Structure formats: C-alpha cells, structure tokens
Amino acid sequence: MVSLRLVATTICCVVFVLGGIPFSSNAQLDPFFYRKTCPQLHYIVHKVVWNASLSDPRIFASLVRLHFHDCFVQGCDASVLLNNTATIVSEQEALPNNNSLRGLDVVNQIKTMVETACPNVVSCADILALAAEVSSFLAHGPCWKVPLGRRDSLTANRTLANQNLPAPFFTLDQLKASFSFQGLNTTDLVALSGAHTFGRSHCSLFVNRLYNFNNTGKPDPTLNTTYLKELSKICPQNGTGTNLTNLDPITPNKFDKKYYSNLKSGKGLFQSDQELFSTPDADTISIVNKFSRNKNAFFDSFKVSMIKMGNIGVLTGNEGEIRKQCNFINQRSTELDIDIVASNELHEEGIVSSI
Known part of the structure; x- marks a missing residue:
C-alpha cells in the first residue's frame, strides 16, 4: 500500500508545480482534465508504479523510456502499446524496441485499476504520460503537473519507430535532427538525455565503443580509460552482448544530475x-x-521539456478512441480477447532496457 507520506508529498508536488510551469502549448490538454470524471487517477498511478518498484527498481527508468518511445513515433498516442494483430504491425518489434521495452505489464495494471474506478474515461496515452512523471518523482527527480486529455491511436507504425527513434550511436548532428523533427530544441535534447541518469543497458548497444569504434579497431578515444576497463569486464569482446550495465555508474537508480558530471569525466x-x-x-x-553545476536548472528544464515532448502529435476531442485495453484497439475480434495477460507476460520475459 502506498504510504500516506508518499501521497501527501505527491499532492504538495502537484500544488507547487501549478505556479511554475506552462501546462501545455496545446489548449485542448488540461492538467485537470479528469478531476471530475476520474478523481482517483493520480493515486492509482502512484500506487501501481510504487508497488512495481518494490520488486523492480528499474521500472522508473523503463516507464520514462516507454513514454519517450511512444511520443517520437506518430505522437503521444499509446501506439507503442499495441500488439500485433491482423490489422496492426506492432512498434514493439521495431529495432529500437524489440526485446528492450519494459513496463507494459505495469501500464496494463494501471489501466485495469482505472477501468474499475472510472470505465471508458482515461486514455492509455495519458496513463503513459502520468506514469513517466510519477517515475521521475519516485526516483527523487522532478515532478510536474501533466497536461491531460490525449486519446489513443487506432494505428501503429513500425516503419516510423525504426526511423524516428534516436540510436545510441548517433552523432550530435543526428541527435539534433531527430529532436528538431519533433519540434524539440537543443536544450530539450540535453535535458531529456538526462533521463539516462538512471536505468540499465544491454552491452550490445555500446560494445563497439570498447573495441572497434567507427571500425578503427580501437576504443572510442572519448571514453575515460578507467571506465573503459570497467565496461570491458562487463562486456567482453566477442561476448553475447546480453549483459547489463548501469547507465549511470555512480547512482544508477536515482534521478539526479550525475549524468552530466559523468559526461564531463568521459563516462x-x-x-x-x-x-x-x-x-x-x-x-x-x-x-x-550548467546542468552539472545546478540541479535545479536541470530539473526545471527537464520538466519543461517533458511537457513539450508530451504534446507531440496528440489526439484530442473525437480523434482516436479511449481503449478499453491498452494493447488492442476496441474494434478487435473475439479471438484477441483470449489470453491477453499471457501474451503480455510472454512479451515481457527476458526483456532488457536501454534506459
């Protein structure tokens, strides 16, 4: 059960943020969207995410990443949650997502509880946005009042997932182009990259930096030599690439500004x-x-950038739908209703995360 202290702190966070940050550039989104129709929503999200973290401390980073991977592909519309069907080609099997998305089961747990409390009201896209904010807060990071009112897509786009999601080997120019395409600027890029202050990664996503950077047969010269030795033990040359390592070697489960001091140290x-x-x-x-010196500057920018990202390509009004189950559009065959939970569990097995 979520503690009274946690709930009280959350409420204080919400009230504090009201005066400090613009809610949304999209006038149709409103942080009080569900105040009358689903007043329990924020409590439910906090409760499920907190309970999940007790057995899986990585879940905070995974849920932030899940929201990011949704928004960069046809907007923040929960398309990333859709499973394969006769009419849907799932984004979950795109190269940046395959065997790396985590937290789908947690989103489904939230949706189940929300549907019990207020059926046919809250979108899966809004649940993703709220879960990301809650995860930041519970990991000792910033909180913000999430603009709400998104609706869920009727489609997914694996092609865009392969094209739009920035890769861990991108150069700065490629990163800027990827973020600019989404309407995000350089400060947004640096702030949102700070989400790599927690979570873990598969060796296969960076092992080339250790042994054969840019086909030179040598390590990446920007890597701290001590850090290089540490990573080489975790990710041996010609290994399977399946080992995991922390994105932040100093405070791997805490949302803080260590990410930026790590960059300054070549880590x-x-x-x-x-x-x-x-x-x-x-x-x-x-x-x-700036961010390595000043935690408040980083947190303030991160909040603003997360709100901007959460506005990308949103569906509102009569667009899309409110899914009853996050993995399937409402117009689905009876066969797809069978073993949905089992399908989700299979998808989650053996998953590793790049955040």
Missing part, C-alpha cells in the same frame, strides 16, 4: 550521450556544464 555510456560534451565547440557543452 557517458552511449556515444550519443558523450557526443553532448565531447563534440568540439558544440553548443551543448555549455548546457551540460
């Missing part, structure tokens, strides 16, 4: 992380320096 795990500080004369360097 960014992904090439895409280290590019923010090690690209010569990059305008991102000053932002990294």
